[in-house]
Amino acid sequence: MTLSSELTLPCGARIPNRLAKAAMTEGLAEPGGIAGERIVRAYTAWAQGGAGLILTGNMMVDRRYRERPANVVVEGEQSANALKGLERFAAAAKSGGAVALAQISHAGRQSPRSVAPEPVGPSAVAVKLPGGLYAKPRALTAGEIAGIIGRFAHTARTLVEAGFDGVQIHAAHGYLISEFLNPRVNRREDEWGGSLENRARLLVETVRAVRAAIGADRVLAVKLNSSDFQKGGFSFEDCLQVVDLLDAEGIDLLEISGGSYEQPRMMGLDGLEPVLEENVRASTRAREAYFMGYAAQVIARAKTPVMVTGGFRTRAAMEAAVEEGVAVIGIGRPLCVDPDAPKKLLASEIEALDAFETRLRVGPGIFGPHSRLAVMKAVNGLATMAFFYRNIIRMAEGKPTLREMNLLGTLIAHQRQEAQDAKRI
Numbered sequence: 064m065t066l067s068s069e070l071t072l073p074c075g076a077r078i079p080n081r082l083a084k085a086a087m088t089e090g091l092a093e094p095g096g097i098a099g100e101r102i103v104r105a106y107t108a109w110a111q112g113g114a115g116l117i118l119t120g121n122m123m124v125d126r127r128y129r130e131r132p133a134n135v136v137v138e139g140e141q142s143a144n145a146l147k148g149l150e151r152f153a154a155a156a157k158s159g160g161a162v163a164l165a166q167i168s169h170a171g172r173q174s175p176r177s178v179a180p181e182p183v184g185p186s187a188v189a190v191k192l193p194g195g196l197y198a199k200p201r202a203l204t205a206g207e208i209a210g211i212i213g214r215f216a217h218t219a220r221t222l223v224e225a226g227f228d229g230v231q232i233h234a235a236h237g238y239l240i241s242e243f244l245n246p247r248v249n250r251r252e253d254e255w256g257g258s259l260e261n262r263a264r265l266l267v268e269t270v271r272a273v274r275a276a277i278g279a280d281r282v283l284a285v286k287l288n289s290s291d292f293q294k295g296g297f298s299f300e301d302c303l304q305v306v307d308l309l310d311a312e313g314i315d316l317l318e319i320s321g322g323s324y325e326q327p328r329m330m331g332l333d334g335l336e337p338v339l340e341e342n343v344r345a346s347t348r349a350r351e352a353y354f355m356g357y358a359a360q361v362i363a364r365a366k367t368p369v370m371v372t373g374g375f376r377t378r379a380a381m382e383a384a385v386e387e388g389v390a391v392i393g394i395g396r397p398l399c400v401d402p403d404a405p406k407k408l409l410a411s412e413i414e415a416l417d418a419f420e421t422r423l424r425v426g427p428g429i430f431g432p433h434s435r436l437a438v439m440k441a442v443n444g445l446a447t448m449a450f451f452y453r454n455i456i457r458m459a460e461g462k463p464t465l466r467e468m469n470l471l472g473t474l475i476a477h478q479r480q481e482a483q484d485a486k487r488i
């Protein structure tokens with residue numbers, strides 16, 4: 064097996080190679096959450112880049128609970144204009160021969176205050192981050208939970224009808240489904256909380272409803288945390304049990320990631336509270352890819368093909384992962400700057416991708432990804448994200464991407480843009 068080998072998923076879809084453009088929220092929607100010209104331009108660039116699988120960023124099933132003001136939203140009856148936008152979006156993502164999946168999501172309590180003055184979650188447990196960006200959520204009622212499952216199914220059906228090859232249910236990174244899985248956040252005492260079976264019910268029921276909505280021959284993928292990396296959170300032991308549940312449902316692709324806004328391990332970063340060390344095995348620390356240690360155990364157990372995302376930068380590490388049984392390698396940040404990187408890796412033109420995140424700094428000295436001052440570390444983390452967001456917007460506007468930016472200026476410009484989008488959309 065090599066990076067260039069084709070992969071046939073259980074549903075029959077054929078992915079031309081083992082590299083994927085990972086899901087990255089675009090913040091490019093037009094008012095109303097509609098996919099417009101800019102999103103089409105960005106995905107045309109990624110499609111020409113050679114990845115065999117393309118995942119969209121979060122597309123929201125409920126406009127009230129977006130994770131960013133300018134997310135694409137797919138809910139209810141689509142206007143002719145919105146539908147046309149989705150069709151053009153899907154066509155752009157598929158224009159290079161890749162399989163294109165729409166990532167569908169509900170942000171839960173991680174919906175910013177500018178979008179959701181009162182977000183929702185399994186229980187009224189607030190996101191623990193300074194700055195007041197996230198308001199305290201209220202607990203969903205059982206009736207509302209049933210409604211959310213219906214929304215996921217409706218959104219999925221709309222997206223495959225618009226031309227996407229399938230969907231990925233976002234059950235990772237601390238968004239709603241991940242919140243239900245997490246016992247620190249899910250304090251419910253009804254059938255949706257408590258035992259792992261109950262905490263996983265929202266995910267399992269959503270998988271069933273989405274499968275019924277899209278049919279057996281479309282791709283149904285799930286993005287799942289290996290762990291939340293927090294004391295009392297969703298553990299790797301929990302993850303393995305959820306893997307069994309998903310295996311029994313018959314999904315097509317399981318993507319392994321980890322962390323949440325409070326503990327951003329998906330980016331290789333630590334949050335404000337200490338990372339739960341017993342959950343970060345030596346094998347994970349030692350490897351370039353953040354979650355390979357976990358993924359190897361998932362692969363040993365699951366019949367579902369496994370995708371792993373987070374930290375892959377060298378062709379050697381990607382090839383080794385495929386040798387170990389990883390079906391698809393997800394790549395995120397490097398593709399914000401060089402959308403053609405997959406093509407270059409597959410043609411052996413390059414050996415490694417630029418690891419921007421390891422060298423981007425707001426300023427010298429105390430600022431940096433490993434600063435011991437929590438606030439500096441947080442500012443650096445946010446500014447580094449703004450660097451990637453701005454580059455996606457540049458791609459969408461047909462401008463060349465930038466390898467260097469004034470990070471503090473970029474962070475301020477990004478925050479201003481988000482505030483404008485919150486008013487505009």
Ligand SMILES: Cc1cc2nc3c(=O)[nH]c(=O)nc-3n(C[C@H](O)[C@H](O)[C@H](O)COP(=O)(O)O)c2cc1C
Nearest residue numbers: 085086087088120121329372373374394395396451
């Ligand atoms: C700008 C940006 C936006 C992201 N948005 C999403 C998203 O919408 N959904 C998601 O599942 N992950 C999202 N992620 C996480 C990536 O999918 C991926 O897990 C992470 O970047 C680690 O992969 P990498 O080391 O190759 O960048 C985002 C990451 C970045 C950098």
